[in-house]
Amino acid sequence: MSRAAALAAQSRRSFVRIVRYAVDGVHHYGELQAGDARIARFKGDPYTGLSFAGHVDEVGDVVVLPPLDRPRIFGFAYNYASHIDETDREVPEVPVCFMKPSTAVVGPGDAIVYPEDGELVHFEGELVVVVGREARHVKPSEAHEYILGYTCGNDVSDRIVQRKESKFGTLLIGKGQDTFAPLGPVIATGLDPSGLSLTTRVNGAVMQSASTADLLLAVPDIVSYLSRYLTLLPGDAIMTGTPSGVGPIRPGDVVEVEIEGIGVLRNTVVAESR
Structure with missing residues (x-):
């Protein structure tokens, strides 16, 4: 070994x-x-x-600090049936993937910056997989050998920009602006990702409450799917998707993503200032 x-x-x-x-x-x-x-x-x-x-x-x-230093961030969209229902979409034929730039990452306690021209910005609480070693052509049954652990994530999204981009088959600015990928507070190792409770709160009010047991593509399949087409590297982050309950945030809001066994990722939303 x-x-x-x-x-x-x-x-x-x-x-x-x-x-x-x-x-x-x-x-x-x-x-x-x-x-x-x-x-x-x-x-x-x-x-x-x-x-x-x-x-x-x-x-x-x-x-x-953020638990990962300038990671590559892979995202999976529409990976909970409940979120597909609330967006009035069909179950995708293949996994819907996107990437966020490393500059989108902030850590626990850092600010989420609300864009100056933002109109509708949403939170999305998610379980995040942290890759522990280089992976290529990994079978689902072997995926755990390549995972270091798990952290909490918030896939912050500018919906107006996202919809305009998606209309033409692209997705970058709607998901990838600075501070749009809060991660933390820790990387928890030794967890079974198949049934962790996930809760997202805004100003103390519960907005999302789900279990990772409801993922359409489970963690081992996610790692296997990505590694079939590209090489995963140590320190990569994989955002596994968000359940139903996503909604808007505004400057002054406090967003908390809590996942069983990991802890609470807490960030305050602030208005962009030049």
């Missing part, structure tokens, strides 16, 4: 919440420990090993 495969197997066996953070401008990875008050620092990064450095940081003394 290769070192990468051994590390993937290790992460599957144990539940670890990996946090990426900065101390005095230096970036580290660590394990967020019980009580969420302390971080046991790792040596290196989680893609090459999970050994501890022998140092503990207090959460109050660090800056928590």
Whole structure:
């Protein structure tokens, strides 16, 4: 077994919440420990090993960063029947995929910037798969060997732009603007993604409540499908789709995406300022 495969197997066996953070401008990875008050620092990064450095940081003394550093982001649209119903569409014949640029990523506590010319911007709470090792032509039964863990995501979407783009078979600006891909707060390893509860709240009100058991294309099939056509790389993020209940956000709103075993991704919406 290769070192990468051994590390993937290790992460599957144990539940670890990996946090990426900065101390005095230096970036580290660590394990967020019980009580969420302390971080046991790792040596290196989680893609090459999970050994501890022998140092503990207090959460109050660090800056928590997005769990992934400039990832490629793959998105799956219409992957819950409930969301297909609310958008009055048919079940797609093939998975509907898109990408978001790495510059769309922000972390827990960061702002979602409402575009100056925005008219209708929506939240979309999602389970996000974090790729742990290079993957190509992976069978669904083998997918878990290539997954580092999971995090929460918010596929923020400018619907007006999205609809105009989609009319011509493209999709970039509607999904890919700066701050339109909040991720976090941690990468949770060792989870079974087949039945996790997902809740999205806006200003404390529950807007989405679902289970990943309702995904039309389950996580192993998602990884297998993408790897059939392209090479997945360590640190890639795969947004698995959103359930019904998506809706508008405005400056001043607080959006929370909570997924069982991972935690709460919380972001405030602010108006764009030049």
